[in-house]
Amino acid sequence: MANRTCFEDFDWNGFWDDYDGYTGSEKVTDERIADTERLLGYKLPRSYIELIRTRNGGSPVNSCFPTDEPNSWADDHVSITSICGIGGQWGIDSDDLGSRRMIDEWGYPDIGIVFGQCPSAGHDAIMFDYSECGPQGEPSVIHVDVEVGEGEEPVRTPLAENFESFIRGLVHEHVYDTSEADKLADLETARHALFTPLLRNLCDAADTLLPEAETVLRRLAERVIEEKGFFSLHADPLSHLMYDLEFLLYVHAKGSVSIEVYLADYEKILVFGEAGTFKTGGYAPGFVADWLNERIGSGNIAEAVAGDGFVFDDGYKREVLRQAGTYHD
Structure with a gap:
């Protein structure tokens, strides 16, 4: 069990969409991962690292995650357009569109890493939440909505206890096509x-x-x-x-x-x-x-x-x- 991978029984065939506009060109090496962790101040989940080794960011075919709480876009799910990798314009470590800019300039809470882009292109996003586990722990996954009134805090909606559960829980948008x-x-x-x-x-x-x-x-x-x-x-x-x-x-x-x-x-x-x-x-x-x-x-x-x-x-x-x-x- 010590060598078990998070997704050993997971079929990656058909997981990624053919569109590669969100995919980084850098190779995901141990050194590059360590650099990203030092820059952002958090240990990346093992399951996330396994995923970006299959492809360094991109758009999943199954792009919806069921929720029990309504949000600004739907009553029963959130949608995701991309899972960000490392490096490049869309990487979680990007100066232009990465996690730190989303937190520092766009009002996302300083509790972890923004890794998932949503269709609103900035109004809401998916984050690793380290507020309970600490920077070296296993973060939960939450949806954060920054479309709030003046002086109000962003709305956080719990999604999954960890990244592996989040990936396994994604379903196709046809389930919610409105x-x-x-x-x-x-x-x-x-x-x-x-x-x-x-x-x-x-x-x-x-x-x-x-x-x-x-x-x-x-x-x-x-x-x-x-x-x-x-x-x-x-x-x-x-x-x-x-x-x-x-x-x-x-x-x-x-x-x-x-x-x-x-x-x-x-x-x-x-x-x-x-x-x-x-x-x-x-x-x-x-x-x-x-x-x-x-x-x-x-x-x-x-x-x-x-x-x-x-x-x-x-x-x-x-x-x-x-x-x-x-x-x-």
Whole structure:
């Protein structure tokens, strides 16, 4: 029994999806594992190491884990898009998208390692939880949802007592396929739901700048839903256009604004609101902050000539209005 592997009776054939966008190119050696453990400050579970030796991260074919507690995406399960390996852009040790950044910048609890990406692309994730066992122990697996109100703690949902149990408990998404119904519900919300109070005020103040602001936002949201199957903003061109329009309306109504104030107010525009409100299905602050930094770096958003804060460059403002025009004809 001493030499027993965690998955000795497990059939890896068909476990991994053919898509390799989340797969690291580095070889998983003992030395590389030790480096990752030193960097993150935790001993990696033996079962996790066995898994990434079969493939250094990737998307599992069976991508759902049953739960007894509802979360922001479903009442009876959580979904996972990838199990992160080590090294590369998606590794748990990555500077850009790894566990430490998720904890330090995106609000995940500092209790272990973020190793599983979810469809929300940042709003929720799967973690190793070392809070009970300590950094050298065998962690449990939990789901963490950071789509919470201001000042509230992320919601933690226990999933499995260890990583081996988590892997063995994964089931295919067909068991929970509600995608078409979810898409239709999101389209209905985008077309008819009330705006959050701040977004309503920004549209009302748009006057001659963008008199069809409400129609533009609703039709752009419909386009996002048609492409993704749900309403959520990430780092794609349609999401960036939505961020542009929101900033355009905000500055038009309130004048130049500091980065800190805008990021704080952004949550009230298209994130938090009452049930049934026109809003996104989640919120990862990093996406909005990265968009804003990119726009400032490119000069599309610049410091105001008079007064403090930032506004759109006139040329880029015209470009945003041009793109907006394609959504109200």
